[in-house]
Amino acid sequence: DGGITQSPKYLFRKEGQNVTLSCEQNLNHDAMYWYRQDPGQGLRLIYYSQIVNDFQKGDIAEGYSVSREKKESFPLTVTSAQKNPTAFYLCASSIRAGLSGANVLTFGAGSRLTVL
Amino acid sequence: LAKTTQPISMDSYEGQEVNITCSHNNIATNDYITWYQQFPSQGPRFIIQGYKTKVTNEVASLFIPADRKSSTLSLPRVSLSDTAVYYCLVGVRRTGFQKLVFGTGTRLLVSP
Numbered sequence: 001d002g003g004i005t006q007s008p009k010y011l012f013r014k015e016g017q018n019v020t021l022s023c024e025q026n027l028n029h030d031a032m033y034w035y036r037q038d039p040g041q042g043l044r045l046i047y048y049s050q051i052v053n054d055f056q057k058g059d060i061a062e063g064y065s066v067s068r069e070k071k072e073s074f075p076l077t078v079t080s081a082q083k084n085p086t087a088f089y090l091c092a093s094s095i096r097a098g099l100s101g102a103n104v105l106t107f108g109a110g111s112r113l114t115v116l
Numbered sequence: 117l118a119k120t121t122q123p124i125s126m127d128s129y130e131g132q133e134v135n136i137t138c139s140h141n142n143i144a145t146n147d148y149i150t151w152y153q154q155f156p157s158q159g160p161r162f163i164i165q166g167y168k169t170k171v172t173n174e175v176a177s178l179f180i181p182a183d184r185k186s187s188t189l190s191l192p193r194v195s196l197s198d199t200a201v202y203y204c205l206v207g208v209r210r211t212g213f214q215k216l217v218f219g220t221g222t223r224l225l226v227s228p
Contacts, residue, residue, distance in 0.1 A: 042201075042203065042218055042220050043160070043203070044218075045217060045218075048216070059217075088157065090159050090160075094216070104150060105150075105152070105205075106162075107160050107161070109158065110157065110159055
């Protein structure tokens, strides 16, 4: 089955540590996105990538970093610079912008990060 | 940037029709309007997408007026399992890239 796999589902981090959240898709989608969701809140865009080896900052990129070395993978690193990283992180993908249906995002199941 | 505005919450009862409206005054000519449903601790799920007039699928209808500055998601005969957060999404285009921005979401509570 095609889809998006996020791992780990739950992650605990000590303050000052960097952690990397994995996101892999086998949908052959060009675009990938990372969103953050806080309890009872909406989704906020962290980073997005339209093509391999290129990515753009979203609304809350500070304290986060990404890479897009392969079309299938878009890992997110939460660095120690992120002051309040405890949240639910969602990865998504879509077909290339400019095509009909480009707004249709397929989401992963999410990764819940807790800072101890 | 196209920004969306939705009611924060809505209440309904089983069997009723629910209409959730989203305002997007700055929608661009080529942007589509897409609605998602999200249950707690899950990723959002695509419901319906439209460009203009009316779109209907097996779960919902989407009404878009001629000026496209708003859209209304209509859920016929809701059940308890429709209790969720509903998001309106409008594509935001900037220098060839598409930045997809979610609205605030509407929390729908369906009661028996």
